[in-house]
Amino acid sequence: MSSTELTSTLDFLTDAGHLLATTAPEVSAFLMSRRNNILFENELPQSQRQHVCTCCGHIMIMGQGSSLKVEHRKAMQRNPRLSKGKEHQSDTSPRSGPAKMITCGHCGRLTKTKLPAPAPISRRKIKAQEPINSAIPKQQLPGMAQTPQEAPSQKANSNANSKKRAKSRKAGLQALLDQNNATQGTRPGLSLSLFMKK
Template sequence: MDSSQLAAKLSFLTDAAHLLRNSVPVASAHLMRQRAERMQQANLDQHELQQQHVCRACGHIMIPGRGSELSLKPPRHASSPRRKRRRHPKPRTKAAEAPRGPTKALTCGLCFDKCHTQLAPPSAPAVRRSSVGANTTKPPNASTSKKRARMRKSGLEALLAGQEQKSKAASLSLADFRQK
């Protein structure tokens, strides 16, 4: 089967499964399972998001809150805060593990199978570096506040003048209609 036929068939199976998801969930799951088998036969990998929202066991389209459940578990740390500290800690022989992010667990509403996905760890907070060198802050200047007040006043006056001109130009009087 060539790639265009395969792509059309996979697209059809996906669309049909999504249309039947609410009315006939078992048929929808069967179609998605067929889609996964066709992709496996063609040695194609499913997209990560596709793997996360379709049950690997039965093919059911999992939508959190509609039969399927989503739970987030915080990352496990190497040292638990509940443990008591020892007076003479043993030297660690293992290398420091890379930080792990939270785990997302989706429970299928049809077969109750759980799909665990490891999420990326949160990025480290940005550390602000202060310059140790010369002080670049300027002393406050009283004249700047006066300049700002003058600019604000002139801006308001210009706005009012513009509105007055518009209102004068748009209004009509009785004299405008009394032409012979």
Template sequence: MVSSELGPQLQFLTDAAHLLSGSSPETSSFLMSRRTTLLVDHDVPVSDHQRQHVCSCCGHIMTPGQGTELKIGLDKALKARVRKQPKAKGTPAAASSSQRPGISKVFTCGKCSSYTRLQLPAPKALKARGRNKKVDQHQVPPADKRPAATSAASAATTSTEPARLSANASSKKRAKNRKAGLQALLINQRSGQNSSASSGLGLSFSDFLKK
């Protein structure tokens, strides 16, 4: 925790060093190294963000691409140690995950060529098997339920077939009766026309009454 007296000094040194980094790099490095010395003297821990931003040896403000190099890769030393260690049969997977090699960032100072290594935490192991089991349980129905659904569908199909056949038979019967009625009406009309033609004038007794 930075004290109230030390905070303004650190802020002044930081602002002044960044303002002079372009015009006077030597003065900027001196101010940042003085800032690092104040942190160490007051037992204030230096965070990883400050370590990757300022060189702890010379105080140079490290900017990747402007003289400073940045390399990202696996920690080879930790990876080699993990390979050499014998694996115990009863060791759980959670205990071994803490020793897995993570990704490291290595900054090379553009002024004094010193290295600053930062270790990033190892990624967590993916639980692919558990996820696949959950997906299978949601997608594939149980074996004892599938035959019941199939039998219910077949029973519904067989029950609808007689109803459909009876409906077709009744519609055909109605059409046949309608056709027979039309034919009888047509025959009656034709017989009436023939009887009127045979009488000569086509007049009936009601026609004489109207006159």
């Protein structure tokens, strides 16, 4: 079956099944079960098959007899006492995500849809920063190229940069205030700054 023919057939069966769901539920169930068979034969994703019961073809609508339950698989806690080998074995096991279980209101059959597993959470440990002005001088390692004389100059450069940024920020705010004052003199009307001055 070509893809255009397949999509048109599935659309027709879906529309007809939904239109006949209240007036002729048996016909609707037959059409929707036929739609499920076509989906299964063509190996279409499971998300296309989840709103119809795989057993009787009944359209499962939550609150009208059908019920939904989401089953979460709790993450396994790592035991710090485990040896490295045991911990590595537990990490290699495949992780499965939560499962959505829908109970059919017509026949009571359970339709289970597996959802993809969430991505593992990676947490980086932040190293504690040492104070800049420590009382105990650090010993330099042989591979370090920095000399003690270079450290104060870098500190002075970073201070100068932050002072320049602060001055430019202050100048920008002052320019905005000046512009606001200039437009306020030409524009009649009330503003919040007028009430604050009084």
